[in-house]
Amino acid sequence: MCQSILRRESVELETKIILEVATMLIVALAFGRLVKFIKLPNVTGYLIAGLLLGPSFLNFIPTDMVDGFSVISDIALGFIAFSIGSEFKLSYYKKVGIAPVIIAITESFGAIILVTGVLILFGFDAKLSIMLGAIAAATAPAQTLMVINQYKAKGPLTSMLMSVVAIDDATALIGFGFAATIVKMMSSTGNTNIVISVLQPIYEIVISLVLGFFVCIIMKLLFRWFKKASNRICIIIALILLTYWLAESLKGSALLACMVLGGVLANILEDVDNVIKITDNFTPPIFMLFFVISGAGFEVSALKGIGLIGLIYVIVRVIGKWLGAWIGGKITKQENKICKYLGPTLMPQAGVALGLIVVAGSLVPDFAPQIRVIILCSTFIYSLIGPAAAKFALVKSGEIVIIDKKKAKTQL
Numbered sequence: 001m002c003q004s005i006l007r008r009e010s011v012e013l014e015t016k017i018i019l020e021v022a023t024m025l026i027v028a029l030a031f032g033r034l035v036k037f038i039k040l041p042n043v044t045g046y047l048i049a050g051l052l053l054g055p056s057f058l059n060f061i062p063t064d065m066v067d068g069f070s071v072i073s074d075i076a077l078g079f080i081a082f083s084i085g086s087e088f089k090l091s092y093y094k095k096v097g098i099a100p101v102i103i104a105i106t107e108s109f110g111a112i113i114l115v116t117g118v119l120i121l122f123g124f125d126a127k128l129s130i131m132l133g134a135i136a137a138a139t140a141p142a143q144t145l146m147v148i149n150q151y152k153a154k155g156p157l158t159s160m161l162m163s164v165v166a167i168d169d170a171t172a173l174i175g176f177g178f179a180a181t182i183v184k185m186m187s188s189t190g191n192t193n194i195v196i197s198v199l200q201p202i203y204e205i206v207i208s209l210v211l212g213f214f215v216c217i218i219m220k221l222l223f224r225w226f227k228k229a230s231n232r233i234c235i236i237i238a239l240i241l242l243t244y245w246l247a248e249s250l251k252g253s254a255l256l257a258c259m260v261l262g263g264v265l266a267n268i269l270e271d272v273d274n275v276i277k278i279t280d281n282f283t284p285p286i287f288m289l290f291f292v293i294s295g296a297g298f299e300v301s302a303l304k305g306i307g308l309i310g311l312i313y314v315i316v317r318v319i320g321k322w323l324g325a326w327i328g329g330k331i332t333k334q335e336n337k338i339c340k341y342l343g344p345t346l347m348p349q350a351g352v353a354l355g356l357i358v359v360a361g362s363l364v365p366d367f368a369p370q371i372r373v374i375i376l377c378s379t380f381i382y383s384l385i386g387p388a389a390a391k392f393a394l395v396k397s398g399e400i401v402i403i404d405k406k407k408a409k410t411q412l
Helices: 002-038 042-053 063-068 070-085 090-096 099-121 126-135 142-151 156-186 194-225 229-249 254-268 272-282 284-296 300-305 307-331 336-341 352-363 365-396 405-411
Strands: none
Touching (some): 002 042, 002 284, 042 142, 042 284, 042 365, 063 070, 070 142, 070 156, 070 229, 070 254, 070 272, 090 156, 099 156, 099 307, 142 156, 142 284, 156 194, 156 254, 156 352, 156 365, 229 254, 254 272, 307 336, 352 365
């Protein structure tokens, strides 16, 4: 009797999940089309669709289901990181030199320094200010990548953006590592191991680099034996997921490891463009679900708790990123449109930042709930505004060409 009830409940849950996935895809498609009428990127429509379907409005996707779908988010982030890494070609870096590295450092530390400094000037606790400043360095590539793919953006700014975002994960981890060490010293009762605190972010980066490199070698060997697209997509999926799992298990950065996987592959595989094409054909529904789940995971009621400190964080972080990117561009003598428009494309924040909430909360437990609310609220705000800002910057730089359909018809 009990087994029969459990089996029936299990079937009901499975059919509910199937219905939810189907609904999320259909509603996301509809909102992706609707936001085009107000000239916003598709990804903004996906986030709005998730928000409406989530606990804040229709509750079609309740909180427990949002948590249950977290595996889809992990899979999507792995593929997003792999796609960004695949743009990391040495031929490009031979041409531009270390400019992307310098810009990634200046935009990351620009956000860290400015957010920390302004919050301290406004009288907020120094340890809380340092932790929020450290989290401010992280940039989420997902929304920007979707905008680039949707509008097929091409040019120096797009290339620089993809390179900077690929490095940003590493610079953000290093910056957070130093900030964590400072906070530990401020809170020290004599038991803090400073050496371990400093080496922790370095370990995360090194283990991620090593994992990405060795898994890529395995991937290349498998590609020698399996040439068909159907076989290759299986290999790509399996090894991206394996890389993500290994990095998480070994306390590395899963995003950085998957970026390295894509980056090394782009430089050692001759027909890498075919591999990327196969991946691009597979990922759209995963990315769509990822953004719907991201939208559903946000509760509008949390906005009430953001307060003055949250508003300062949201505004000053953008200024810090923009100013840091401008300084980095000037130092490396980049063309004017890169200096001017790179900053707005670095607005989105998720992924690494959400992971750092837990670490920051453990370092300053008294402020853990406040940090969580501020970062979750700011992440959602950036998610809605960020794609539009990225599109605006790429249009202004001339790397997205908007075709006026009415003009095109009159010319025919």
